[in-house]
Amino acid sequence: MMATPTNPPQSMGSSNVVFRTETRFDPSYIRTVPGIIKVAVIVLDLLGFICIQSSAFWWNPRGVYFNIVAHLGLWFSGILLLLYLFHVVEKYHNIMWLKIELIVCGIISFLYLIASTIVLAYGSAGYSAAGFFGYLAMVLYGFDAFLKARAMQAGDLAQGTRVTTKQTPVTTPPALP
Structure with a gap:
């Protein structure tokens, strides 16, 4: 009697991506x-900007550079959130x-490292507070870039759903001679 090799059933499947193309508000x-x-980096961008602007030295090039970085982060994150x-x-x-998002968050994180360091080195109270908020924003932008x-790497979608269906084929025994 001849033994036939038994192959386990293979699972076959397909992955479909579903995109809804109409714009709608979804909080x-x-x-x-x-x-x-x-939302957190938008708040930190605003707090850092307010600290520099309320300082007596808002016109200093260090503060101006910090405000430029804060505005870049604010506009990028705000528009992307919308x-x-x-x-x-x-x-x-x-x-x-x-x-x-990965590239821009990485760049803004690096720019915040520079901006926060130079405003902290100035020594003003408003600049120190802005530097603190800038370092917090730097950490969050870096964490967002990491995510x-x-x-x-995982092949995730920015927005939308991936529907995976698995199908198991039916295996029939070989026909007898």
């Missing part, structure tokens, strides 16, 4: 980790949103 993004980080809240990121899913790098 649930704010309750996610990236949404919380974006794009996520209104699902524009999902609508234009062909753009590499995660890579853009984006991990999401890119």
Whole structure:
């Protein structure tokens, strides 16, 4: 009697990505980790800017540089938060949103390192407070860049859902001669 090798059934599946292309307001993004980080860095950008502007030395080049960095972060994060809240990121899913966020968050984190260090070295109370908020923003921008790098490695989507279906084929025994 001849033994036939038994192969275990192989699971075959497919992965479909579902994108809803209409823009709609969805505040649930704010309750996610990236949404919380974006709101936090917006607040820190504003606090640092207010500290420099309320200082007697707001005109100093160190303060001006800090304000430029704070504005870059504020505008980038604010616009991106609106794009996520209104699902524009999902609508234009062909753009590499995660890579853009990774690069810009890394750059802003580095710029905040420089800006916070030079305003702390100045010694003014307002500058010291701005430097503190700048270092906090630097850490959050760096953490956001780290999260984006991990999401890119995992093949995650910036926004949208991935539906995976598994199919198991039916194996029939070989026909007898």
